[in-house]
Amino acid sequence: MNMDLALPALAALAHPTRLEAFRLLVRHEPEGLSTGKLVEASGLSQSTFSTHLAVLAKAGLVRSEKDGRQIIQRAHIDTLRDLMLFLAKDCCQGRAELCEPLLAELACC
Amino acid sequence: MNMDLALPALAALAHPTRLEAFRLLVRHEPEGLSTGKLVEASGLSQSTFSTHLAVLAKAGLVRSEKDGRQIIQRAHIDTLRDLMLFLAKDCCQGRAELCEPLLAELACC
DNA sequence: CTGGTCCATCGGATATTCCCGATAGAATTT
DNA sequence: AAATTCTATCGGGAATATCCGATGGACCAG
Numbered sequence: 001m002n003m004d005l006a007l008p009a010l011a012a013l014a015h016p017t018r019l020e021a022f023r024l025l026v027r028h029e030p031e032g033l034s035t036g037k038l039v040e041a042s043g044l045s046q047s048t049f050s051t052h053l054a055v056l057a058k059a060g061l062v063r064s065e066k067d068g069r070q071i072i073q074r075a076h077i078d079t080l081r082d083l084m085l086f087l088a089k090d091c092c093q094g095r096a097e098l099c100e101p102l103l104a105e106l107a108c109c
Numbered sequence: 110m111n112m113d114l115a116l117p118a119l120a121a122l123a124h125p126t127r128l129e130a131f132r133l134l135v136r137h138e139p140e141g142l143s144t145g146k147l148v149e150a151s152g153l154s155q156s157t158f159s160t161h162l163a164v165l166a167k168a169g170l171v172r173s174e175k176d177g178r179q180i181i182q183r184a185h186i187d188t189l190r191d192l193m194l195f196l197a198k199d200c201c202q203g204r205a206e207l208c209e210p211l212l213a214e215l216a217c218c
Numbered sequence: 219c220t221g222g223t224c225c226a227t228c229g230g231a232t233a234t235t236c237c238c239g240a241t242a243g244a245a246t247t248t
Numbered sequence: 249a250a251a252t253t254c255t256a257t258c259g260g261g262a263a264t265a266t267c268c269g270a271t272g273g274a275c276c277a278g
Contacts, residue, residue: 003128007124007125014116020112027202029200036255039255044237046254046255047239047240050256050257051236051257053255054256066244068245068246069253069255070253080200081211081214084197087189105190105194144225153267155225155226156227156268159226159227160226160227162225163226175274177276178223178275178276
């Protein structure tokens with residue numbers, strides 16, 4: 001992960017519709033959800049949501065897979081993990097104490 | 110952290126100038142950097158960068174403190190940590206196995 | 219108090235994002 | 249083959265973001 005990958009990922013998540021959709025997909029791992037279900041959940045028009053989905057896909061946050069007539073969307077957790085590591089790495093670099101609280105709270109897993 | 114706090118933080122970081130500035134400030138914790146030094150590093154005009162800095166501040170990612178004629182900017186790591194926890198929480202919720210790789214790599218701290 | 223430095227904000231031009239309806243392609247159903 | 253379902257893309261209008269120079273307030277030095 002570097003700036004060129006992190007920026008599209010951040011921009012993709014920096015929109016209420018896309019952030020909500022991505023979180024919904026994360027919660028539906030690993031089965032995923034069809035595009036239609038996502039459109040329905042968004043409350044937006046089909047075309048508008050399709051554009052949002054393309055932004056998430058281009059950022060590597062969502063992967064799609066054909067299933068007959070539908071397309072199943074799935075969150076690509078690796079990209080999220082890489083993004084978080086990218087953001088956290090600056091802290092760790094010189095000053096581990098900055099990341100300790102983060103690590104402690106993530107211990108919920 | 111919730112959507113209303115996460116969205117401005119994500120949007121603030123989703124710009125090359127702001128992301129670079131924030132990362133620079135993180136690396137300069139806990140002393141911080143003056144606004145002037147940040148402007149210089151950005152290569153943009155003073156007014157333009159000032160606007161970017163205001164976006165970071167409004168998102169809670171940067172705190173400022175007067176020091177004579179200058180203003181010292183500092184990264185507010187708590188907000189970054191909360192943002193990352195907000196994004197990670199969805200994974201942890203039902204499926205801890207999704208977060209394990211993230212936790213493992215963060216063990217660098 | 220005068221001049222200089224540091225920074226935020228305003229005004230305005232350009233570029234980008236966001237939304238929708240309409241259209242079109244791909245796949246199943248009848 | 250025809251009709252239906254599912255999704256991506258196009259065209260265009262409205263809103264927002266981004267950039268800069270200019271202006272002004274706060275602060276310090278002389």
